[in-house]
Amino acid sequence: MLSVTVAAVVWRRRGQPGAAPFALLMLAAGEWAGLALLEHAALAPGTKVVFAALEYPGIMAVAPPWLGTALYLSGVGVLGGADPTPLAFALTGVVFAAGLFRRRLFDLVPVARHALIESMADGVLVLDAEHRVLDINPSARALLGLSSAPIGARAEVVLAAWPAVVALAVGGEATETDAQGETPTGPRELHARIMPLRDAGGRSRGRLLVLGDVTERRRTEDALRQSEKLASLAQLLAGVAHELNNPLSVVIGHATLLRRELGNAPGAARVERIAAAAERCARIVTNFLSVARRRAPERASTDVNRVLREAVALLAYQLELDNVTVLFDLGADLPLIRADGHQLQQVVMNLVANAQQAMGEHEGSRQLLVTSRLDAGRGRVTFSVADTGPGIPIALRSRVFEPFFTTKPVGIGSGLGLSACRGIVEAHEGVIEIGDRPGGGAVVRVELPVGEPPTSAAATGPVVEAELIRGQRILGVDDEPTAGDLLREMLEADGQRVEVAAHGKAALDRLAEAPFDLVISDFKMPLLDGAGLYSQLAMREPRLRERFIFLSGDTLSAETRRFIERSGVPILEKPFDAAGVRRLVQRLLRRA
DSSP states (O other): OHHHHHHHHHTSSOOOTTOOTTHHHHHHHGGGHHHHHHHHHHHHHHHHHHHHHTTSOTHHHHHHHHHHHHHHHHTOOSSTTOOOHHHHHHHHHHHHHHHHHHHTHHHHHHHHHHHHHHHOSSEEEEEETTSBEEEEOHHHHHHHTOSSOOTTOBHHHHTTTOHHHHHHHHSOSOOEEEEEEEETTEEEEEEEEEEEEEOTTSOEEEEEEEEEEOHHHHHHHHHHHHHHHHHHHHHHHHHHHHHHHHHHHHHHHHHHHHHHHHTTSTTHHHHHHHHHHHHHHHHHHHHHHHHHOOOOOOOEEEOHHHHHHHHHHHTHHHHHHTTOEEEEEEOTTOOOEEEOHHHHHHHHHHHHHHHHHHHHTSOSOOEEEEEEEEETTTTEEEEEEEOOSOOOOHHHHTTTTSTTOOSSOTTSOOSOHHHHHHHHHHHTTOEEEEEEOTTSSEEEEEEEEOOOOOOOSSOOSOOOGGGOOOSOEEEEEOSSHHHHHHHHHHHHHTTOEEEEESSHHHHHHHHHHSOOSEEEEESSOSSSOHHHHHHHHHHHOGGGGGSEEEEESSOOOHHHHHHHHHHTOOEEESSOOHHHHHHHHHHHHTOO
């Protein structure tokens, strides 16, 4: 309309015949001609850009005003002498309108923004200046457990389960916060962000609240931190075990020798009690090491009843503090199964710990029942852990084995325990399931195949005294003097000739001076460790590669285990007793 008005003003006068050259242009255009030409020049690039976006040739809108002006100024009478420029501008407007309405430019951007908000994974709420909800997307409704959009409701009501978010939404200087709350799918953790909505004049009209569900991310971070803690704990336990196993070896070893010397003489019972207490300590250290180990599964003949008792023993103190009574109902006819005992122990410990936590939140008696049974017809061994807690709702039983799923409050538990249990059980071709305990509570059952127990390379029975190979030269290598002296006494009692070296380098010096029939070496030592000693002997004395025993008092790294697997060298675990030393030594001495 502006262009049409300008054209009417500009071209309302006509040129005079006989005037000087260009007088017609100057007279007809007058003082407004420059304005009209500038408008045409500005219209050209803008129109071209807009209509290029509309898939129209720019010339369809740019050409008519220029063509109409040129025809009029040249004197060509296309409309009976009337100026065609206003009509040309009108045509340009029609082309503009057709393009805008055809491409829906007036409502495309709002539609796109609406679609973006509706499809966002984060929850979005639009609040007015009075904190009323003006709009809410599907993600926010799902996160807050709303069946419909609470348009017009106050934020304090809609976000009642999230006090920290309410405080953020209704005022204050904070722009973001973390909050925990209950949802229909269990406890969740949110990260909320708030930003003001202002009009063109800069006045506040409301606030935009964005809610991000960070529960899984937080749990992953917690799991990583827990993994780092466990790795540090494993390293600590390995060091503690190494320091404890050396003196425990001395106590158990000397108690064994004393029992052999005393027989039924007075004092034998006291020695028996000393040995029993030391062996109990040794089992505790062994259980700690089983928790600390990070290694591939190792299947072996496994006593399920023993696994159950040792796992409960590790948690006995905490169970006692929580007034939990533990009852065992273990089948006496269970065969050994082919399984990784350390992994099964982790399963049992997880189940017992979960049961303990469930009963801690429940009023009434706290009783834990651990059972085991043999299904000989199906060739399966079953064990279960039952508690007197509130039980697990049927609707959640299919989800409790999912990674990171937990019914515990945020920050308590990683949601990985039962998932790891299922992974271990299924790797053993077994089944784990949850049911109801008669009288109330939950029961978790694990069913495992018996399988064929692997045959051990070493004989496990006692070595007959008359069959002992005696008089062999044996070199013991240990940086702990008491452990080395004990090893010497045990072997000399069997008629062997024993020397002891404090580390690998000293052992090489002894081997250079005289030949030996067998070497027993600790793994961790200063100057030259057990692996270095074995590698040197493999080059200098190849015959001793088959007559070499490693001593170990703690966990072995993955690299060390690979070395031992490649070499095939047997390991004697500390604390050791005389019978174990005798069995292994006699087996190797019988090798050609």
